[in-house]
Amino acid sequence: MAQQLDLRPTKSLGQNFLHDANTIRRIVRTAGTTPDDVVLEVGPGLGSLTLGLLPAAAHVTAVEIDPRLAALLPRTVEERAPALAGRLTVVEADALRLTELPGPPPTALVANLPYNVAVPVLLHLLELVPTLRRALVLVQAEVAERLAAGPGTAAYGIPSVKAAWYGEVRRAGSVGRRVFWPEPNVDSGLVSLVRRPPPPGDRAATFAVVDAAFATRRKGLRAALARWAGSTADAEARLRAAGIDPATRGEQLSVTDFARLAATGDGG
Secondary structure (H helix, E strand, O other): OHHHHOOOOOOOOOOOEEOOHHHHHHHHHHHOOOOOOEEEEEOOOOOHHHHHHHHHOOEEEEEEOOHHHHHHHHHHHHHHOHHHHHHEEEEEOOHHHOOOOOOOOOOEEEEEOOHHHHHHHHHHHHHHOOOOOEEEEEEEHHHHHHHHOOOOOOOOOHHHHHHHHHEEEEEEEEEOOOOEEOOOOOOEEEEEEEEOOOOOOOHHHHHHHHHHHHHOOOOOHHHHOHHHHOOHHHHHHHHHHOOOOOOOOHHHOOHHHHHHHHHHHHOO
């Protein structure tokens, strides 16, 4: 199929196509899709995972940035699973720039995300599509570790806190290099997210504190948040108002702590 399109996978689009049938079955099984689910897939590529998802869901909405692949996917499904072709909607778009999706509201995100934009795409879609109840994404192993990390661990940082705003995140398995074409030079990991209500507070304000807290990881929060709060004294006052020791570092705080800290600017 790639030869037909004269397709050469590009790093700029993060294209590493999943082709191993056992891995695809494992992803679909781990995702736990039901016959009622509307699945959102990002970066379907040549369609291997799409073909695995279609029998397990009511509908699949696939978002593909490459116009050649977006045009090919419906034809691939028609040829290989004609009875399921009506369950597929293909959207040719950059997932990071999506503002709306056609068709029924997605309930699950299942995707082999492009490595170079995996975290921003995941966070954007969780915010854009509130009907998503859960997600299972395949990402670079190091990114999987960061997304699923808890407070106080070495991998805990901005992706961990922001993902935790939307739900419970955990590692859901490892995936080797040989199941991709071309083979990446890193291993991959599955990350599961189950949606839960966000902590009390404002998302944008909370994310601004998170960005500030981790911009200088080695500093205590009193110093790290000085610019965010207006001064070191203001940072200390807001930290104390939130019940947080000003000498604490950002990696010690949970997403709920950050939300509470952000709310101190509202007189909270």
